[in-house]
Amino acid sequence: MSLLALVLLPALAATFAYFVNEPATRTGALLGTAGLHLALTAGLWLTPRSPALGGWLAADGLGLIILSLISLLFLVVAGYANGYLRTRSARDRRVFTSGMLAFLAAASLVTLSHHLALLWVGMEATTLSMAPLIYDRHDRRSLEAVWKYLVLSSVGIALALLAVFLLATAQPSAPGARPLVLDDLLAGAPSLDRWWLRASFVFALAGFGTKMGLAPMHTWKPDTYGEAPSLVGALMAGGVTSCAFVGLARFTQVLAAAGLAGFARPLLLAFGLFSLVVAAAFIVGQADVKRLLAYSSVEHMGLLVLGLGLGGWGTYGAVLHVLNNGLVKGWLFLVVGNLVLAAGSSAAADVRGMLRARPVSATLVVAGLFAVTGSPPFGLFLSEFAIVSGAVREHHPLVAGAALLLLAVIFVGIARMILEMVLGERAGPEEPGAEREGAWMVAGPLALAVLVLMLGSYLPAPLRAELARAAVTLGGSAP
Amino acid sequence: MRSLAEGLLLLVILTDFAVLSMSRLSACIRAVAAQGLLLGVLSLVVEGAWSVHGIGLAFGTVTVKAVLLPWFLRWAIREASVRREVEPLVGYMASLLLGAGALVVSFAVAARLPATESPPLLVPVALATLIIGLVVLITRTKAVSQVVGYLMLENGIYVFGLTQSRRVPFLVDAGVLLDVFVGVFVMGIVLFHINREFDSISATQLSELKE
Numbered sequence: 118m119s120l121l122a123l124v125l126l127p128a129l130a131a132t133f134a135y136f137v138n139e140p141a142t143r144t145g146a147l148l149g150t151a152g153l154h155l156a157l158t159a160g161l162w163l164t165p166r167s168p169a170l171g172g173w174l175a176a177d178g179l180g181l182i183i184l185s186l187i188s189l190l191f192l193v194v195a196g197y198a199n200g201y202l203r204t205r206s207a208r209d210r211r212v213f214t215s216g217m218l219a220f221l222a223a224a225s226l227v228t229l230s231h232h233l234a235l236l237w238v239g240m241e242a243t244t245l246s247m248a249p250l251i252y253d254r255h256d257r258r259s260l261e262a263v264w265k266y267l268v269l270s271s272v273g274i275a276l277a278l279l280a281v282f283l284l285a286t287a288q289p290s291a292p293g294a295r296p297l298v299l300d301d302l303l304a305g306a307p308s309l310d311r312w313w314l315r316a317s318f319v320f321a322l323a324g325f326g327t328k329m330g331l332a333p334m335h336t337w338k339p340d341t342y343g344e345a346p347s348l349v350g351a352l353m354a355g356g357v358t359s360c361a362f363v364g365l366a367r368f369t370q371v372l373a374a375a376g377l378a379g380f381a382r383p384l385l386l387a388f389g390l391f392s393l394v395v396a397a398a399f400i401v402g403q404a405d406v407k408r409l410l411a412y413s414s415v416e417h418m419g420l421l422v423l424g425l426g427l428g429g430w431g432t433y434g435a436v437l438h439v440l441n442n443g444l445v446k447g448w449l450f451l452v453v454g455n456l457v458l459a460a461g462s463s464a465a466a467d468v469r470g471m472l473r474a475r476p477v478s479a480t481l482v483v484a485g486l487f488a489v490t491g492s493p494p495f496g497l498f499l500s501e502f503a504i505v506s507g508a509v510r511e512h513h514p515l516v517a518g519a520a521l522l523l524l525a526v527i528f529v530g531i532a533r534m535i536l537e538m539v540l541g542e543r544a545g546p547e548e549p550g551a552e553r554e555g556a557w558m559v560a561g562p563l564a565l566a567v568l569v570l571m572l573g574s575y576l577p578a579p580l581r582a583e584l585a586r587a588a589v590t591l592g593g594s595a596p
Numbered sequence: 597m598r599s600l601a602e603g604l605l606l607l608v609i610l611t612d613f614a615v616l617s618m619s620r621l622s623a624c625i626r627a628v629a630a631q632g633l634l635l636g637v638l639s640l641v642v643e644g645a646w647s648v649h650g651i652g653l654a655f656g657t658v659t660v661k662a663v664l665l666p667w668f669l670r671w672a673i674r675e676a677s678v679r680r681e682v683e684p685l686v687g688y689m690a691s692l693l694l695g696a697g698a699l700v701v702s703f704a705v706a707a708r709l710p711a712t713e714s715p716p717l718l719v720p721v722a723l724a725t726l727i728i729g730l731v732v733l734i735t736r737t738k739a740v741s742q743v744v745g746y747l748m749l750e751n752g753i754y755v756f757g758l759t760q761s762r763r764v765p766f767l768v769d770a771g772v773l774l775d776v777f778v779g780v781f782v783m784g785i786v787l788f789h790i791n792r793e794f795d796s797i798s799a800t801q802l803s804e805l806k807e
Contacts, residue, residue, distance in 0.1 A: 234764060238771035241779065248782050257793050261802040264739065264790065267783055271746055272733065278772065279726070279753045285760040296763040312710050340805040 119157050120169040120176060123184070123225045126150060126157075131218035135211060144199055147214050151188075151195040154221060158188040162579055172298055173232040178587035179366060179436060182580070183359050184228040186443040189568075190355045191221050193561035194348050197451050200557030201348055205253075212249050219246035220352060227360040231299040233367060237274075237281050240328065240364055243357050244270045250352075251345040262344035269337040273327025277364065280320035284371070287313035299367060306374035314372065315380055321368040322384055328361035329418045330411075331388045332395035339399070342411035343463065347454025350407060354414045354450060355443035362421055362439055366591055369425055373592030378428065385426025386516060392419025393523040400530035406453055407463045409534055410446070413489055416527055417442040423520065424504040425591065431507025432593020436584055438500035441572060445497060448565035449485040452478045455558050456538065468538045474552070477559050479539045481566060486535040488569050490528040496572030503596065598715055604638045605717040608755065609699065612728045615744060616695045617688055624744050625669050631725075631751055632661025642714065642758045649766050656770065657754075660777045665747065672784045673740055675791075686735040694735075698727035714759040726752030739790060739802075743783050750776055 130150040134143050161176050162185070168175035176184065198217065202210045223246055226239030244267075252263040285296050287310040294301045302309070327334040342350045372381045396416035403409045417438070424435025455478040460468040471479040488495035491502075501524070508517035576584070585595035611634065614627040636658035643650035684691060702723035709719060729748030736742060757764070757772075790802070 232768070234768040235771070238768070238775055241775040245775070245778055245782055248786070252786070252789070255789075258804055260786065260789055260793055261805055264786055264802055265805075267779075267786060268733070268742060268746070271779055271783075272730075272749065275746070275749050275753055279756060282753065282757045282760055285763060290763060296760070297768075310710060343805065 118169065119160060120166070120174045120229055123154060123157050123229065124174075124222055126222075127154060127218045127225065128222035131215045131222060134218055135215040140207065140210065143211065143214050144202075147195050147218065148192075148199065150218060150221070151192040154225070155188045155192050158185050168231070172295070172300060173235055174229045175231045175300075176229055177231075177590070178583040178585075179363065179590065180228040180230075182436065182440055182583055182587060183363055183443075184225060186359060186440050187221070187224045187228065187356050190351070190443055190447045190565075191217075191224075193447055193565055194351050194451070196557055196561045197348050197351075200555045201346065209253065213253060216246050216249045217352070220250075220356065224356055224360050227363055233281050233284060233297045233299065233302075236364060236367065237278055240277065240325075240360060241274050243360055244274055244328070247349065247353060247357060250349040251341055253346050253349070254344070259344045262340045266337045266341045269334070270328060273324050273334065275324070276320050276327070277324025280317045280324055280368065283313050283317035283320060284368070286310070287317060299370070302371050303374045306371065307376070309371070309375050311375075311377065314375055314377060318368050318372050318377075318381055319384070321365060322388065325361045325365040325368075326388060326422075329358050329365065329421070330415055331418050331422060332392040332415055335392070335395065335415045335418075338415060339408040339411040342414070343405055343408045347407065347450045347457060350410065350454075351447045351450035354410065354446035358414065358418060359439050359443050362418075365422070366425065369592070370590055373590075378592045382426045382428060385422045386513075389419045389421075389423030389426055390516065390519060392416065392422070393520060393527075397523045397526040397530070400527050403530065403534065404465055405463050406457065406465050406468060406534060406538065407450075409465075409531065410449060410453065413527070413531065414446065416523075417446075420501065420504055420520075423516070424507065427504065427507045427511050427513065427516070428593050429507045429511045430594065430596050431504050431511065432591045433584060433588035433595050434500045434503025434505075434507055435593075436587045436591070437503060437572075437576075438497070441496040441500050441569060444565050444569050444572075445485065445488050445495070448481070448562045448569065449489055451562040451565075452481040452485060452559070455554065456482060459552070465534050465538055469541045471539050475554055477554050478562075481559065481562055482535060483539055484566060486531055488566070490531055491524060492528075494570065494573045496569045499573055507593075601638065601641045601715045602717050604634055604641060605715070605721045605755075608634050608638070608721055608751075609724060612725055612748065613692065613695055615732060615748065616691045616728065619688065621673055621738065621740055622670065624741065625666050625673075628744050628747050628751075629662050629666035631748070632663075632666070633658055635661060635751060635754055638755070639758055639761060642718070643761060649769075650761075652766060653761065653769050656773050660773050661747070661751070664777065665780050668781065668784050669740060669743060672787045675788060684736050684741075691731060691735055694731050695724075695728050698731065699724045702727065718755060718759055722752050722756035724752070725749075725755060728752075739787050743780060743787070746783075747780065 127150050130146050134146050137143050166176045220243055223239045223242035227236055230236035248263055252259050289308055294305050330338040369381055392415050396412045399412045421435050424431040456468050456471050457463045459475050491497040505517050588595050611627045611631040615624050618624050636654045640650055640654045702720045706720035726749055729745050729752055733742050733745030
C-alpha cells in the first residue's frame, strides 16, 4: 500500500499546489509532501515490502536505493526552493511548485515500476514535468533551451517506447507469464527471442541514453543545465538522469538473465568511454560554470554505463555511483547556484572572489570540487575505485587506464575554474559585497555534503546488502 | 479483415508521403490528423474482435491523434500567424526521395525479421513511418513541422505497438496516449512563447546557445 502512496501522494499534492492560492499553504504542501515521502521511503527499508498493483509496483534493491536518493534530494531541493521562490511572482511559484511535485510522483513511479511500460510512462512524465521548470526565467535563452530539451528528449523517449514494444515482441505468449512484467521476464528469460531482445536493447540504450545524457546524445544537456535555475539542475542531474539509469538497468537486467550480457557489455563500454572523452574535451577550457557541471554530469553518466558494461565489481561500483553522483550533484548545483545568484551571471569570468563575498557557499563549492572529481575521503572515490578496479579484474586494463587518464584531465579542468571563482580577483571594480547567506540556501547542501563524506568511509549494513543484491541482478558481483 | 488492414496500412504510407510533399503547414497538419484517424480504425481491425479494450483504444487514439492535437497545432499556427510554407532545409523532391529510400529500407529490414502474428505489412509500415517522421523532424526548420515529425515518429511506434496491443493492458495504452498528448501540448505552449519572443516559429533562430 505504501508503494502506491509514494506515487499518488506527490501526484495529488501537485494538483493541490496548482490550484491553491495561499503561498504559505503551497510551501507547506511542498515541504510536507517531501518529508512524508522520505518517511515512507525510510519505512520501506525497515519493514518487509509487499508488491502493489498485482506485482506492477515493487521495491527491489536497485529501485529502493534510487528511490531513497531521489526522495532525499527532493527534500533538500524543496527546502532550497522555499528560499529561492520568495523572489518569484505568484503565478511562477504555483507552476514551479506543482512541476516539482509532479516530478517526484513520476520519479517514484520509475523507480518502483516492475512493469516496463509503466516505467516508460513515468519516465516520459519526469521529462514533461521538468519543462516548465527549465523555462522558469521566461527569456529567449531559456526558451531555446527548453525547446531543444523537449525535442531531443521526446525523440529519445519515443525510441525507449519502441524498445518496450520490441521487448514485448521478444516475450512469447505463455499462460502465467504477464507481458512486460519484470519478474516474469526474468523468470522466463531463457525462452525470450534473442533477435528481438537484442534489437530492444539497442533502442533502450539510445532512448534512455538520451535521457541520461550519454555522448553523443548529450547535446541538450549543457544548454538545459546552463539556462535552468540551479535547483532545477540539481533535480535533473541528480534525479532525472538516475531515473533514466534505472530504465537502462532494467533492460540490462533482462539481457543478463537471458545470457546476452556479452551483447550488451561492449555497447555499454563504448558509450561510457566516449562520454568520458567528450566530457573531458569540453570541461577543459569551459567558460560557464553551469555548463561545466553539465559536462561533469556527462562524465558521471559515462562512468555509470562503463560500470554496468564491465560487470563484476564494476556493476557494484555503478550502483553505488548513482547514489554518490546524485547526492554530489544536488550539493554542487545548489551552492554554485548561490554563487551565481550573488554574481548575477554564470560566466566563470564574472564569478570571482567568492570566498570573501559568500564564505560558506564558497567553502562548500571547493569541498564539492574534490568530491565530484572522486578524491578521497568522499563517497565518489569509493565508487569510482570500484569501477576502475572492476575494469582491471575483468581484464580490461586499457579501459581502466583510459578512464583514469580522462578522470585526471577532468580534475584539472574543474579545479582550475572553481579555484579561480573562489579565490581569483575580479577585474572590474564591482565585487558583490559580503552578505549573510540564508539558512535555507546552505543547510541542504551541507547535509548532502556530510552524507557524501559519510559514504566515503562507512556504508550502513542494510545499504551494503541492497547494493550487493542490485549488483548481482545486473550481472555483476559484490566485493 | 486482413485485406482491410493492408489497405489501411497502405493509406498510412500515403499520408507519410503527403506530409513530405506538401508545402502548406495546415495541409501537413491535416495529413497527420488523417493518419491519426487511420491508426484508430487500424487498432480496431487488428484487434479482430469487439472488446472494451479495442474500442477504448480506438476511441482514445482518434480523440488524441486525429482531433485534439491537430486542432491544437492549428490553433498554435493561427495565433502565431506563422507564414504558411514549411521551409524545408532539403527540397521537396529530395525529401520524397529520402522517403522512398526509407520505404525500401523498411521493407528490406522487415523481410529479415523473425515473423510475428500480425499482418505482414504492419512492421515495414511502422518502420517507414518512424524513419519518415525522423526525416521531417530533421529537415524542416519550422518548429511546428518538427512537432509534426515527432507525431509521425510516435505514430510509427504506435503501429509497431499494435503487434502487441492484445497483450498490453488498457491502463498502459491510456498512459502512453496521455503522455503523447501532454508532450505535444507542452511543445505547443513553448511554440506559442517562441513566436512571441522571436516573431516567427523557426528553429534556425534558436541558435544562441553553443560552445
